[in-house]
Amino acid sequence: MCTGPKITASISNRLRLPKSCRIPLPCRRLVCQPASRSNSLDKIKCRRFQAMSVDDDVYEEQLNHAIALSIQDQARTNEKVMCQSNRTNNPTPNPFLQDRKAMEEARLARLATKRSRGLHDGDYGVEGVDMPARKRATMASKEPSAAGVSVPFPEGVVKRTWVQGYSRSSDDIKIEEILQKDQLKLALLSSFQWSEPWLLTKIDVSRTKVILAAFAADELQKQAMRSNSPENIKFCFPAMHGHGAMHSKLQILKFDDYLRIMVFLIDLPLLTLADQPCSSTPFLTQLQLFLGAMGIDDGMISSLSKYDFSKTEDLGFVYSRPGWHTGSAFSDVGYAGLGKAVAALGLATSEPVQVDVACASLGAIKNDLVQGIYHACQGYVDETTQPESSLAGRDKPTKNVVDMQQVFRIYFPSHDTVAKSRGGTRAAGTICFQEKWWRATTFPSELMRDCVNTRDGLLMHSKIILVHCNGSTVNDRVAKPTWAYVGSANLSESAWGRIVKDKATGRPKILCRNWECGVIIPVRTAPASAETGQPTNLDMFKGVVPVPMKTPGPRYSKNTRPWFFLHA
Template identity: 30%
Template sequence: MLSKIVQNLFNNVKTLPRDKSIPPPLLFDLLIAADELCLGRLIDHTQKQLCDSLDCINFFLDNLVGIYNLTTQFPHFQILQRHFTMLIENHPTEIFNSHYFLELPEEILLSCLRNDNLHLYEIEIWEKVLEWGINQIPRKLNRFKVEDWEVEDFIELEMKLKKCIPLIRFYHIKSGILYNDVIPFQPIIPDSIFNNILKFHLTNDILPLPIEISNVRCPELYDNKATLSNTLKLLDSIDKYFGYFWSRIYARKLHGSIEFFPRYLEGVTKLTYIPGHDGDNYVKFDDLIQKSILKQAFLSSMIVDFAWLSSKLPNNRQIVLAKDWRKEDNESQGLNGIPNTKYLIVHAPKAENGFGCFHAKLMLLFFDKWMRVVISSGNLVPQDWELCENGVFIQDFLVRDKSKEFNGLQGFARDINDFLVSMGLKTHIVNLLPEYDYSKSKATLIPSIPGIHKGMENIKRFGHGRICKAVKELCGSRDDVQLEFQSSSIGSLNKQYLVEFYQSARGLDPVSALSRPRPKKGEVDPLPPITVVYPSSKVVYESKYEYSEKLAIASTICLSEKAYNKDTFPKEVLRNCISKRDGKLMHSKFALAQFREKPNDMPLNVESQENAGGWYYCGSHNFSESAWGKVTTSRETKELQIRINNWELGVFFPIYRKEQEYLPNQDYDKKDWFNEHSVPVPYIRPPPRYAGNETPKVTL
């Protein structure tokens, strides 16, 4: 009678209130009570409240087995059953990683195994399924000691996993791991499946795989719990878990997803891609730009192929472009928009003497959650990104956490800001720089800005004076440095300038070269230990390009015949520049410095000045006074100053010694030291002297 009264009361209420404060356990108690009292409306109402609440999801996942048993016992809980099925489909990874995994009903396990969204490596899935199956057997079995198993153990495990094994994607497990972790369990795998697995891994024959097991599963690329650095580690470890074939297939499938993540958070120096030469050390222009997701960009170059560049950039985005300009072409300093486009052209100030050019190659690429900084030696023309070799530094910076105190731009970011402001950008682009976190910046910026920069503080802000400051701060001043400079263009060099530059390379004030005592009569004043790497005419002539391509690239390889034939030109420092990529020519600029002295024991702090073994530079600076600057004394004030003609930009990195360098190891000493420290040097080292009658490639 009481139940009848309660039923009438509920059935006559038009709407039932929803109280979001009721905890899920109490809602389940209410649901069971409603079922006992046959209160249909309350049953449906309570089920909907459980299903609609986001707070209940964690409760469901934490108590999955108990809730599953509950829903199967009560036929009226159909709304809950449908929701439960959807929950399993959406959260298979959480279920696999749960504390109750070994207690899962077979139906739930099978549902998870059918799911492409099970974000674990296939070998991890196999190991978990094995563990689940072994747990269903009353006897205690050790899966790491199958040699101790009885025949009956294999038979029983085969029965337990009969429905699971066909859902394991064995084709996605690397062969070596398969041999160690799957082959020992051959007795439980059906012969037809096992034979196909062997055939695939032994011959790489692509079998007609069932569609439901053809997709590759792996940990999720990015979620609330994963950092972007973990995402990158995942991408780098694909080959560890998948065989070669599936790694390539998976990488292609992931390409569309990967582009939404910053790939260079740690900063890296690479070379430009050339067709026919693949590898991790090379990067394509399109992969840097990521046209489909680019929001805004700043780019700079000496010369620009607008037709080529416009095909690489989105049409509807703001693009700020700095380039060289000439009065002879009716161009002038300042900012100008291109009609009917979103391009803003920047013509930076020139040197007062009229010499020099805008030669810096900088890209600031803005995406949804991060900014990419690219500093290279490549102009915005196809030959520099598709034919010849250029050096490229890349680092991504995430959006800054606005909840943390901001103390203004520092270090790397401040240097970029100052460089842009000096060009004439007062509001464009510079207003975006404070939005990002530069705490993990890896490089020291080496800028050159045209002008006469007076006083030691300003000398050490630009050109080789900036190299001096970087060496002194990061490596400490050094006495004995072997310096090597690879350049696609060489200025009018002389011994005094080599001494000046070498002083900066050691971390010593470049002005000391001016006060260097002159040799006594009859004494020979040796050149500093510098080699300049530059191609011979033969290397250029025999390069493997189409004739028109060869002419275009050769025009960027410059050494004035007049300068070379001067008595003061130090010909003995020149070495031939031969590419590691057979027959290719270079437009890159690298400076490599190695310190000859080192401590007897490895310092406790690996990244200390004491453990620095050298440094390298990569950027736009050719080896010339116009690019790096020349230190002089002002006639009027007698103040020291550095005169620079070009706009240039590059990056500097200290190189710290590895532990094996402190061990007696003749084999290690024979290796290319810079290659061992992952510096992507594009030419053969040590660079050879010109052979026979070879001469450097010169221009009239």
């Protein structure tokens, strides 16, 4: 599922943390061995890991950090080799391409005299960019700008990552088609891992300014990352507030006439001077809060208002960030933020909902997290308050006791599914779960379904939540709240948070450990191909979200064993 970049590296030799990148981890010895790459998943085999007494969810995140740091260090070494090779093997310039470049530059110069530009083209990083925001007044939703700017994805769309060896459909897309490096002017990229040599084949840093939101353990590592990168690549280092992961997958891509936001995929035209000013949408507000918390420069954040966000009015932006959150910040993050966004979009309901969750990693989850996410899918902000639905005509939901086995399904691949996949067990190094969590009496194993891709033999790295109500036809279902979450959050407390009552104030507070983000996409109309007859599986999502797994999915039997990361 195309939900932003998880940018990874091929590993050709043993990886070790550089001295400058050492961080306090609860491990005494970590040895990582490489393995072959397949199914678009990188395989990293880890042995001899001895953990001290820490929270199980923290263990996974810290292990991932150590792996990511090793990969980054190796990638920078490879980048130097690649750059040296490029300097000695520059191809002969193509006169046709040079003419096209000159024509494009002339066109851009003419365009620049007619309107103000979008994101700043000068000092673009996260340190002191001066780009004041223009104040906006309210406007109705409109088509792309008065200047007639045409954008590829004006309404927003969810695509699958195309995989070599599989036939391509209209649901598939390639990273090259997203980045469009010949036209890309500025890119803000957030990811868990980076392969700089690979990235430099997808983005032309001689013409594109790049900001990478990345993890760094300390100032020494930050300086090392800055000094080892090309001049046109800047870094933003979001605060971690303890143990956790920089796990969000977000791309903000600036082209000449529009802004592309990549969690799902939507293109927003640049407002011209002839356009009416645009009011902020909840999507834009939450996106700006997220970027501000990450540490992106205020000027760059405010410059987003130069684009027409009216098409995001019916979309929700949901995120998590590390730390404890109380007061007004409580309902902005984690599954509290999910419930708030669901209610704000008019999707709150007192009816039972059907929830299908697919993920690439599972934490040490318990029933309380499952129930919390389930109630958030109904529009609750937390376990003790009513949802903040302000839309007329929809009652606030009243929680009813439901049998979770009838309404909640967790899709995660079994060991057999991984073993029979195209790449086998050596291709599943980024699908994470631990046997001790599975064996815990508190783990909701009765909710587990085998995650089998609709593309035979292909493993998944998608994080998706599909929500709908029961109905006799697809039209009946879509008439009730129906929506999808597509983003970076796996099913864990680190990603979605843990809500407790503050002893001092008696009010709820939420703890998240990861940076995550995603989008809520409502389904308002039934697909034309399924307007009549009985619904089949998740037919109501056709044309909105390409469901990546077979549903409802086989239940785990007594003999079914999930895939365990440490068996990779």
